[in-house]
Amino acid sequence: MQSDRPNYDLLVIGGGINGVGIAADAAGRGLSTLLCEMNDLGSATSSSSSKLIHGGLRYLEYGEFRLVREALAEREVLLHIAPHITRPLRFRLPHRPYLRPAWLIRLGLFLYDRLAARDTLQPFKSINFGKDSPLKADITHGFEYSDGWVDDARLVVLNAMAARDKGATILTHTRCISAQRQASNWQVSLLDKHSGATREVSAYALVNASGPWVSSLFPEVIHSQAPKQIRMVKGSHIVVPRLYNSPEAYILQNSDRRIVFVIPYEKRFSLIGTTDVEYHGEPNAVKISPEERDYLISVTNQHFRHQLKPSDIVMDYAGIRPLLDDQSDNAQAVTRDYSFEIDAPENHPPLISVFGGKITTYRKLAQAVVDTLTPFFPDIGPRWTANTPLPGGDFETATQLLHTLKTRYPWLPLNVALRYVQSYGTLCHVFLKDAHNLNALGTHFGYGLYSAEVDYLIDQEWAFSLEDILWRRSKLGLHLSTEQQTEVEQYLETHPTLTEKMG
Known part of the structure; x- marks a missing residue:
């Protein structure tokens, strides 16, 4: 065991988008920061998304106005600070009258356009699908609106690089095996999974941003009871040869009130997803089920002229959304909003635990977490991430x-x-x-x-x-x-x- 015991202001457990965002924000405000990730950066939830930065149009149906407003505002921020890995994306929503009336969709899109300022994105409009449409002939009318695309895994890496550029230490393939609160700091044991070496570090503040493992980390590593539980919801995607040549994405409604995206992907492919399925297994073992494959193919075939077969699937992936358990009756209704809990007994070092969230709002979550640490670090610097390009993003167009x-x-x-x-x-x-x-x-x-x-x-x-x-x-x-x-x-x-x- 190494004898050196370096000290940090902040230690972040978890190298997904929330963890690296917090590390970058904190390091940029002057906190000495260490982040540990047990596998590769973004290797779980944060690289298994639908690759979208969006407000979440369907969340309006569940009354999530604050979440949608914040996500829409962050959509604009990300398009500006990460122009290399983000881009505007127009979505086409075929109208199926038996699912939602046209007036309700217009109202939702009207709100979607006005809940937050749009600097670069075009407003929604009604459209007609002609004979050249890739959709089936009976789908003649729909709507078109704006959202954005992001390379999710690269967004994680770029935030880690931003943290490193500000002085943070980033340790991948390093597992936190013990975190014990002492009178004046956290004593943490870290295991290098490659070398097998263990090192002891100390930090004043600890952030648990371990995603699907946020609750289980308490009994296993922190040796206490989790303040909240998460609800693991599996989202699966398939990739098939490109279904159409135009640059727009499609958002497909289904009778179970779920929606499916069909998104142009890597020039030659279409990305189709996602599902919302309750999951109770080990997060590392998650994979798409045959039923989910059939579901995604079925919804797509209900809309497009080109009919998919299981053999058309080039690849698939599944990820766990670690959502805050809000006691919703079904998986698709579980809130995508984030929450964090601070545990700071008087005169003892603080612990912040992050629950839920979505990739679009990671920067706001990170900023809020570091704001919460301000009373513990009186000399902390000002907010900085909203107007600073991520590494590589310092160009005009x-x-x-x-x-x-x-x-x-x-x-x-x-x-x-x-x-x-x-x-x-x-x-x-x-x-x-x-x-x-x-x-x-x-x-x-x-x-x-x-x-x-x-x-x-x-x-x-x-x-x-x-x-x-x-x-x-x-x-x-x-x-x-x-x-x-x-x-x-x-x-x-x-x-x-x-x-x-x-x-």
């Missing part, structure tokens, strides 16, 4: 940045340059700056993935495994053949940085 790349690196293929813009923004200069031709980028594994990019992901973005690189830092797993993926894996097996980290 994607078109302008693409032009810069093509001017500075004229040998770079257009499709590769465009992917760099949409994944890394200005961060791509880190691995491009010394290159004068394609050969300088090293081994080409396929689909524009070169070893220079892989090296960057390992050295700067905490990537360890093939899954980290091909499915979370990128979605290149959809495009590379089995042989190409094996070549990447072999490259990782002999990578000196990984060999050193693995001990």
Whole structure:
């Protein structure tokens, strides 16, 4: 066991979007911060979303006006501070009169447009579907409105990078195995899952942002009773060959009052989801069920001319939404709002536990958590995250940045340059700056993935495994053949940085 006992103002348990958001906010306000994550960053809920930044149109039916208003406002913030990994997205909502009357949808969309200011997004409108529509011939009328798309896993990584840039320490593959409250601080034991080494650290404040594990962490690690319980709701998605060529997404109503999104994905595919199913198992073991696959295919086939079969599914994924248990009768009605509990006995170090939430409102949640710590840290700095670009987001427009790349690196293929813009923004200069031709980028594994990019992901973005690189830092797993993926894996097996980290 290591003998050094470094001290931190704040220790955050959990490297999902809420945890990294809190770490970044706190570090930027001057708190010495440590974050530990037992697996890869964003490896659970935060990389298994529908990839949307949205207010949640359907939440209006449940009276969640405050949540929708805040989420709509945050949608605009994220489009500004993360222009490389977000983009506006128009949604088409086919009208099915037997499900919801047109006047009710118009009212909902009217409120949706006006609950928060829109700087960049267009208002809703009624539309007619013509003969060229991908929808079935009997669907002739609908509505179109604005929301946004986000690369969810990269949003997590960029927030972790922002935290690191502000001085935070980010430890991945590091499990918190014990946290004990002492008179003046928290004594925490951390286990490095690769080396097996344990280290002891101390921090004044502790934040439990462990997502699906937030309640179970209490008896297992903190050795106390959880103040609240979460309700685990499984959301599953399928990816199929692209159903239509236009850039809009579709939001499909169903008779069970659930909705299904069909979203253009990675140029050649459509992403279809999600489901809302109660889940009672181990969060790490979650996977889509045959019934969920059939459900998503059925709802899609009720609307689109092109009929899907199970064999069309290219990939699928499932994630757990750790929602605050509000005693709702059904899974889709459970609130997506967040809550956090502060436990701070007089003259003892505080514990904050985060329950629920959605990816769109992570920044507001993080800001609120750090605001709550203000009485414990009188010299804490001001709020800063609303107007500061995330790493790589310091450019005016994607078109302008693409032009810069093509001017500075004229040998770079257009499709590769465009992917760099949409994944890394200005961060791509880190691995491009010394290159004068394609050969300088090293081994080409396929689909524009070169070893220079892989090296960057390992050295700067905490990537360890093939899954980290091909499915979370990128979605290149959809495009590379089995042989190409094996070549990447072999490259990782002999990578000196990984060999050193693995001990």
